[in-house]
Amino acid sequence: MGYIYFDNAATTKPLDNFLDNKLYSNPSSVHEFGINAMEAIVSVKKYLAEKIGCSHEEIYFTSGATESNNIAVLGSNNKSIITTKNQHPSVAGPIKALHQKKSTVKYLDVLGGFLNIRELEYAIDQDTTLISLTHVNNESGITEDIKKLGFLIKKNNPRALFHVDGAQSFGKFEINLKACNIDLFTFSAHKIHGNKGFGGLVINKGVNIKPLFYGGQQQNGIRPGTEDAMAALAFKKACSAAFDNIQKNYQHAATLRDTMAALLSEIPDCVINTDLENSSPYILNASFLGIKGEILLNALSEKGVYVATGAACSGRQVSNNLIAHNFPEGHAESAIRFSFSRYNTVQEVELCVSILKGEVKKLRGES
Ligand code: PMP
Numbered sequence: 001m002g003y004i005y006f007d008n009a010a011t012t013k014p015l016d017n018f019l020d021n022k023l024y025s026n027p028s029s030v031h032e033f034g035i036n037a038m039e040a041i042v043s044v045k046k047y048l049a050e051k052i053g054c055s056h057e058e059i060y061f062t063s064g065a066t067e068s069n070n071i072a073v074l075g076s077n078n079k080s081i082i083t084t085k086n087q088h089p090s091v092a093g094p095i096k097a098l099h100q101k102k103s104t105v106k107y108l109d110v111l112g113g114f115l116n117i118r119e120l121e122y123a124i125d126q127d128t129t130l131i132s133l134t135h136v137n138n139e140s141g142i143t144e145d146i147k148k149l150g151f152l153i154k155k156n157n158p159r160a161l162f163h164v165d166g167a168q169s170f171g172k173f174e175i176n177l178k179a180c181n182i183d184l185f186t187f188s189a190h191k192i193h194g195n196k197g198f199g200g201l202v203i204n205k206g207v208n209i210k211p212l213f214y215g216g217q218q219q220n221g222i223r224p225g226t227e228d229a230m231a232a233l234a235f236k237k238a239c240s241a242a243f244d245n246i247q248k249n250y251q252h253a254a255t256l257r258d259t260m261a262a263l264l265s266e267i268p269d270c271v272i273n274t275d276l277e278n279s280s281p282y283i284l285n286a287s288f289l290g291i292k293g294e295i296l297l298n299a300l301s302e303k304g305v306y307v308a309t310g311a312a313c314s315g316r317q318v319s320n321n322l323i324a325h326n327f328p329e330g331h332a333e334s335a336i337r338f339s340f341s342r343y344n345t346v347q348e349v350e351l352c353v354s355i356l357k358g359e360v361k362k363l364r365g366e367s
Pocket of ligand 1: 009010063065066067071088090117134136137138165166167168187188189190199
C-alpha cells in the first residue's frame with residue numbers, strides 16, 4: 001500500500017547515510033587519522049557558521065534539540081527566566097524544574113499561539129537573566145518575529161540572554177543569529193532529513209555556560225564526549241540540501257500548505273488554527289470540530305495517511321503546548337497537524353483531503 005507522510009515536524013526521512021570509513025578515528029587523537037577527523041568536524045562547523053551568521057567556534061554539536069535546550073536552560077544564568085506557556089517540553093521541562101528549585105519564572109500567555117510583545121516588554125526587568133522562546137512552534141507552525149524580539153530584549157536589558165529553540169526553523173528559514181541578537185540557538189538534524197541523535201547549540205562568545213555532564217575537554221568541556229566526524233559530515237549533507245535550496249523548498253512547502261488550506265475549506269466545520277500569514281508553511285494545524293483528533297488520526301492511519309494530533313513527544317494526549325495556544329473552545333481536542341517536507345507533492349495533498357472528506361463524513365455519521 002502506498003502512504004502519505006505528513007508528519008515531518010515529528011521527523012523526516014533521512015537522506016542516504018554518508019560513510020567515510022577513514023573518519024571513524026577519535027578526533028582528539030593526534031595521529032593523522034585523528035587530525036583528519038577533527039578537520040572534518042571543524043569544516044562542518046565553518047560551513048554552518050557561515051549559513052547562520054555566527055563563528056564556528058560558537059557551535060557545539062549535541063545529541064539533538066532536547067539536549068541543546070537543556071544545556072541552554074540549565075547551564076546558563078537562569079536565576080530569572082521569561083518564557084511562554086506554549087514551549088516544547090524540552091524547554092518547558094527544565095524551566096519547570098528550575099522554578100521548583102530556585103529560579104523566578106514569568107510565563108507569558110499566548111493568544112492564538114502568539115506572545116504579546118507589550119507583555120514581554122513589561123516582563124523584562126534588570127534582574128531578568130534568560131529569555132527562552134521558540135522560533136517556529138512545533139504544534140501550530142506559528143512563527144515569532146525573532147529579530148524584532150531580539151532587538152526588544154536587548155533594548156530593555158542587554159545582559160539578559162536570548163535563547164531561541166530553532167528546531168522547526170533551522171534549514172527552513174534564513175537566519176543570521178548575530179543580527180537577531182541571539183545568544184543561544186538550538187537546532188536538530190532529523191527535522192531536515194538528517195539523522196536522529198544529532199543537533200547542536202550555538203553559544204555566543206562571552207556567554208558563560210556550565211556543562212550538564214563532566215568529562216574530557218572536547219568542545220571546550222561544555223559538551224564533553226568523543227566527537228563523531230562521520231555524523232558531522234552526514235549532517236552537513238542534510239544541511240547542504242536544505243540551505244542550498246532554502247527559498248525553493250520554502251515556496252514548495254507554501255504551495256502544499258496553501259493548497260491544503262484551500263481544499264480543507266470545503267469540509268464543513270473544519271477550521272484552520274494556524275494564522276497562515278504568520279506561520280511556517282511547513283506546518284498546518286486544523287480542527288475538525290466535533291471529532292476527537294486522535295480518532296481521526298487513527299482513521300487516516302488505517303488508510304495510509306500519517307499525520308499527528310500534536311507533537312509526537314506528547315503521545316496520544318492533547319499537549320500542554322497546544323492547549324496553551326488558547327485557540328477557541330474545542331479546537332485543541334479536535335486538532336490535526338499536517339507537516340510537510342520538500343518530498344511531498346500537491347497530488348498527495350489532494351489525495352489526503354479526499355480521504356479526509358470520506359473519513360470525516362463517516363465519523364460524523366453522515367455516510
Ligand atoms: N524543540 C522543538 C520545537 C521540536 O519540535 C523538537 C522535536 N519535536 C525538539 C525541540 C526536540 O528535538 P530532538 O528530537 O532533536 O531532541
